[in-house]
Amino acid sequence: MVWCCRVLLRKYGNYVDNLRVLVKGGSGGMGLPRLGGEGGKGGDVWMVATKDVTLKSVKDRFPNKRFLAGVGHNSSVYELKGTHGETCQIDVPTGITITTDDGFKIGELDKEGDRILVAGGGHGGRFKTNFLPSQGQKRILRLDMKLIADIGLVGFPNAGKSSLLSKLSHATPQIADYAFTTVKPELGTIMYADYKQISVADLPGLIEGAHMNRGMGHKFLKHIERTKQLLFVVDVAGFQLSSNTLYRTAFETVQLLIKELELYNKELLDKPALLAVNKLDLPNAEDKWQELLKQLENPKEYLDLLPDELVPENPIEFKHILPISAATGQGVEALISCIRKSLDQQADLDIKALSQERLQSLHTESYRPVKKAPKLVRHKH
Structure with missing residues (x-):
């Protein structure tokens, strides 16, 4: 019986249904004051629901669990508007709920192809910022797998x-x-x-x-x-x-x-x-x-x-x-x-409820008061 318990614990240890990761958008590029050049925007970090991906495969492929987007290019004489930093895309499984470390819910990825921005890149330096760039958004996120x-x-x-x-x-x-x-x-x-x-x-x-x-x-x-x-x-x-x-x-x-x-x-x-x-x-x-x-x-x-x-x-x-x-x-x-x-039966009830909501919405719209045009007053000469 002891041997069975060990097998079960080891098997469960191989299954991962939550993951904590660090994501950071790229910093913006420097502007060029003497020519009014604008630095490139830092890259964004996106999460994309992808087929045949598991949280365990994400953990195994990226053991440090850090995802950084590229920095924006500096403005130069040859390129007054710097190019954007490289986008970082994280392939995750469907059925993922994404929250910040303090419990704020960012969103969910329910079906293949769903995507969500999890860390924005910083702006490039320009005139209004004295040509100094801003840092990219940095977050610690929790990925929670909830079966659908x-x-x-x-x-x-x-x-x-x-x-x-x-x-x-x-x-x-x-x-x-x-x-x-x-x-x-x-x-x-x-x-x-x-x-x-x-x-x-x-x-x-x-x-x-x-x-x-x-x-x-x-x-x-x-x-x-x-x-x-x-x-x-x-x-x-x-x-x-x-x-x-x-x-x-x-x-x-x-x-x-x-x-x-x-x-x-x-x-x-x-x-x-x-x-x-x-x-x-x-x-x-x-x-x-x-x-x-x-x-x-x-x-x-x-x-x-x-x-x-x-x-x-x-x-x-x-x-x-x-x-x-x-x-x-x-x-x-x-x-x-x-x-x-x-x-x-549940599907039929959901359809009826949705239809009633739409009818109620149309009813409300049709009875919305319309502003009357002002009357023209004719003056006698």
């Missing part, structure tokens, strides 16, 4: 998320019967008969206290911020991480997962959510499934029996609750259909 997927699997370790992902899609995640098999995000794609594709992300399992960054806390939770919908996966028999931790029933597990999301970011609870109750192939699973279904139909009657730390302020109303067995494939086809239906 249609569906994010949410569950405690060993709930069967990896097995479910392999059944839902062509992904081949590592699967074993011990906790924390998934130590980095895994992406799969559900293919439908009409060629519709839906991306599904299996994320590292939560533990109690994940919102306080225990275990893989924030490394997990940040990824579901950019998924469209959530798919909770719970073991019908409940969950216990180890002999030193409390046993949680399936109902308690659901509430605890909701609570962890709520404490990390309440906005996550606004996402549409589905619930898959796994391992229905195990003995006595049917009785436990019926008990859980009864509790979920009338949660208020049972929430009072839970400790305060387990009770979420805003319980989730699941769009679909399905019994499945990722091991045997029971209920998986029904789940695939529900995922498609739920996402299609």
Whole structure:
């Protein structure tokens, strides 16, 4: 078991989902006072979302993590207006959020080809600056990888998320019967008969206290911020991480997962959510499934029996609750259909909301008061 833990830690160490870098725009070039020459502008630093790039490859290729643009050329007798300094382009993966060291968000790069200016070059020296150039912008930035997927699997370790992902899609995640098999995000794609594709992300399992960054806390939770919908996966028999931790029933597990999301970011609870109750192939699973279904139909009657730390302020109303067995494939086809239906419904609602916004905007524009032209007053002569 000790050997397994070492392998997992080493594997996780090879996965990089955040990076801290220094970027600096080039200084401007000197002006030429006696001829009124203007120095060239310093080069800018841009980040560009590029295919087949990872934060690990950026880190390996640029171990010092410093990115400097070229300085602007000085003005001279032969070149009164100095040329611009060389631009520095940093190829980064899609799904990147860029923030300054003090937490100010600069922007996001969500799709291939997106680009953003992260450090401007200094101006060249000219008459109004007494022909002295300015320095380029210097910043320390944090690059944070947040997975983009249609569906994010949410569950405690060993709930069967990896097995479910392999059944839902062509992904081949590592699967074993011990906790924390998934130590980095895994992406799969559900293919439908009409060629519709839906991306599904299996994320590292939560533990109690994940919102306080225990275990893989924030490394997990940040990824579901950019998924469209959530798919909770719970073991019908409940969950216990180890002999030193409390046993949680399936109902308690659901509430605890909701609570962890709520404490990390309440906005996550606004996402549409589905619930898959796994391992229905195990003995006595049917009785436990019926008990859980009864509790979920009338949660208020049972929430009072839970400790305060387990009770979420805003319980989730699941769009679909399905019994499945990722091991045997029971209920998986029904789940695939529900995922498609739920996402299609959300897309329709988004389109209607956008249409209403546009209509409201047009309505406001049409009733905007128009200034009347002044009346012409004819004077009698």
